[in-house]
Amino acid sequence: MTDHASPVPRDHDLRTCSGSLHPASAFRDGLTGLSTSPIFPDQKALLRFRSTPWTALNEGPRLGITAEIPQQYGRSRLVDEATGVGFLAFGPKQSLTLRHGGLALSVDQLNRARELVPTGEPPAAEALLADARFLAGGADTVDAQRAVLMAAIACEVKAKRVVIERANPERRQGLGGVSNLDEITDRFYQQAFGVSLRLSNQALFIKAKRLRTLRNKIAHEGEAVDRDECDQLVLAATQIFAWLNAIQPTP
Template sequence: MTKLEVRIRYLINDLWIEPGLLGWGHRLDIDGEAIEIRFPDSPEDFTAREWETGLQPTPSAFPVTGVYEEPNWDSRTVAIRLVAISVVFDADLPADRPKNPFEGEYGAMLNLAYERGRTRAESTMQAFLEWLRALSRQPWLGLLADSPRQYGRGGVYYAESGEPIGGLGPTVSRTFTSSRSRIDASRLQLVMNGVESGQEVSPSQALLADAWHLTEGTDRPDGKRAVILAAIACEIRVQEHLRAAANQLNGAMLHLLLSKGSSVHYLFVDLMQAVCGISLDKADPDLWKHVLDLSANRNSLVHEGVPSPKRPMRRGAPDIAQRVFDWLASLEMSVHDKGPELIEPTAQ
């Protein structure tokens, strides 16, 4: 057995990070394979080399311009365009490299090893992108489920010496106003927690990320679909919160009550008051009005195909949903600490 390393570079749609994260790397082990995700140290890292003919050079990282200068906030931001993933594993490949490693039995075994590493790298990059899209508030990163885009050919190396064996695989202006959606170290740790847990991004987070993308991250915004996705994201998120807040004794009762209705008043007022001792209409009346706007427009679009003429949207749909998510997140710790009893909610 020979220890090999497969290195793959991926294009990413200008991930905004704080400058201190340049050169960041994180290692994880999955099924006996050592995987490392790396950000570039400089614009020259990972980009096409002179011998990579036909591959368009692109800077790996560059300063972001056109962001607001805000008081008491360091707005310096760097955009990452290339990310590298390496996978180290033991493979059934002879230790001696032939003159032409792509021919014969050695070549066949080399291709199998490359495909193994490429598959692991791609699945890791997919999870990394999904969590970034869900948690970054950078809608230009794409739809949550969009596949990674490989940059150039992948390389296979002897892991212990770093000696290259061969390259395999295919060769392959937007204005923003604030840097506050950039990734910082704490948010990046949340992303990696999600990757390492092996869990998928929750349905509510996935829908909200897609709603942001449809509103701000595409050349052809789809506001109507964003309204529908954002409204559904809110309904799912509050149910997730209620289930997390209910203890084992009242969990069965909550399941029964959730089956009785899903109107925003029932979820955000009746059940939230019953389970958590707080309701959105009393805790944040302004946000509650926006949630009613969002729900009315969602219902009108679903049933009549047009936005509600009676309740025009006063804020963007993803922004309303994000505020709902933030409000529920602010309650998470207190809900777990208090463990309130479940009481019968008021009738709809």
């Protein structure tokens, strides 16, 4: 029988192919030499490695601007009004002042603005709310407990002042005996104005109740206040002020 298989070239000898584990692969032609060992002087030496130049590998960015998290500079206490959730800010504090000559006020405009600014001390409720907002986000060191206390007191004072200034005297009887913010803006406001925060804005009314509850816990038990909840309650106090300012006087 005739053998039609083509002969295997010497280069494909598995014993001498590169990468083979056969001992003979260590003695390929051109890569061997006489051993200098005094023990086996006639044995062929093992493979002499040819040196190759070093090549840099391209593995992508090395902590460059495309691989680092960008920083937001300055302090930012932006709050989503719909959810009451504050946006996180990080990075070193910085300040920047931008001025444009076209925005400068004239002397007449400054005098007019001075005439519009009320003289004397601001109302107590507005001053307390301003303090609360400063302590919650404007101060270098945030004081969440004091911010909530100021916000709760500001709302209580504002709610009572609106009744005293806008309600018919006959309808505001018994106001002195009511101190809870949620009770004033619900039952008592229905009596004095025919409106209720509970009926007008249920979500805001719930926050008013939480503001009153947390205020009492801080004042009597030293309750700790979470920063996020502080931001939400101070924002709620600002919204309660807006609701109170919209109350129309009764005849």
